[in-house]
Amino acid sequence: MPELKCPVCLGSVKIPDDALDGELFEHEECGAQLELVTSNGSRVLRLAEEVGEDWGE
Amino acid sequence: MEVELLYDMPRLEEKLLIESLRQRNLEVQLTNVNTTPLLIGEAATEVALVRVVSMQKAIYSAASREAAGTTAINSSTTLMFCGDKILTLSRLKAEGLKVPRSMVVMGAESADAAYNQFTKPFVDKPPIGSWGRLVTLVRDKATWRSVLEHRQMMQSQQLRTHVVQEYIESGGRDIRAIVIGGEVIGAVVRKSVGDEWRTNIALGGKTEPIKVNGEIAELSLRAAKIVGGEFISIDILEDKRNGQLYLNEVNGVPEFKGFMEATGINVADELVKHIVSVVRR
Numbered sequence A: 001m002p003e004l005k006c007p008v009c010l011g012s013v014k015i016p017d018d019a020l021d022g023e024l025f026e027h028e029e030c031g032a033q034l035e036l037v038t039s040n041g042s043r044v045l046r047l048a049e050e051v052g053e054d055w056g057e
Numbered sequence B: 001m002e003v004e005l006l007y008d009m010p011r012l013e014e015k016l017l018i019e020s021l022r023q024r025n026l027e028v029q030l031t032n033v034n035t036t037p038l039l040i041g042e043a044a045t046e047v048a049l050v051r052v053v054s055m056q057k058a059i060y061s062a063a064s065r066e067a068a069g070t071t072a073i074n075s076s077t078t079l080m081f082c083g084d085k086i087l088t089l090s091r092l093k094a095e096g097l098k099v100p101r102s103m104v105v106m107g108a109e110s111a112d113a114a115y116n117q118f119t120k121p122f123v124d125k126p127p128i129g130s131w132g133r134l135v136t137l138v139r140d141k142a143t144w145r146s147v148l149e150h151r152q153m154m155q156s157q158q159l160r161t162h163v164v165q166e167y168i169e170s171g172g173r174d175i176r177a178i179v180i181g182g183e184v185i186g187a188v189v190r191k192s193v194g195d196e197w198r199t200n201i202a203l204g205g206k207t208e209p210i211k212v213n214g215e216i217a218e219l220s221l222r223a224a225k226i227v228g229g230e231f232i233s234i235d236i237l238e239d240k241r242n243g244q245l246y247l248n249e250v251n252g253v254p255e256f257k258g259f260m261e262a263t264g265i266n267v268a269d270e271l272v273k274h275i276v277s278v279v280r281r
């Protein structure tokens, strides 16, 4: 399981091997909602945007 | 055979679908609609499974693939009708299905008239969105005023629009049935927890399996047919005073984690089996 850096608290976040871009993770240590993205070929976590107005089932 | 799965924010549901597709030896093409441009009329697969959480993006994803003759599940028109509660209620009502008495309120000037025409409490919600967000039980004028004020400040026209709806006394529970390809695969009852009156699982609602009786099955299948849904969930309210059933919502990109846990039905695999049969026929 790769470990990525939390952009909020700079702590480490474990990401499953089969994680997909766009997947959301909550960093337990700081409570941040993070989104997995690929930037310049490498995977990073960024702060997830707030719930979109048209999100839902 | 290859199936494209379009997504924006992969949840457990999408992971289960990917797993089921692969287990049934289908090639899976994963497309993140936020990072991949969709050329209208270009599609690499026969079937596109639309699992996009943003309703507007889901409709556009389906439409751009349909332009190439791809079968989108669900289709763009189904997603459009399911994604907007005013469109859903209007279509269902037009076809004679029982829905809660609902009124569209599009300007502050009409708010008082609407208030006076409904028994309190009544339900207020925007036509879009889910997980119980911005859904309010209005008991008095003070609440109504604050709901109006709050929603008036929203950016989008849709969020400034109100669906005012009679409150069906369902004892804090609603029925959710899932329909796949003209068949009801099962149903659960969702119960609200504690003081919360909304039953959404996202708000902590509890789920239990129930038997699909004739009435639930008929209502669900009729609703699915009306919106042209291949894979949808249907929310039904039962008035606890007289047992009458009301169709409340129809979802075009259903979540099924809670349903699956309660019923033990492998929803993802049921859907994949259906997709295989659609392509073969």
Ligand SMILES: [Zn+2]
Residues within 6 Å of the ligand: A006, A007, A008, A009, A010, A011, A027, A029, A030, A031, A032
């Ligand atoms: Zn953190």
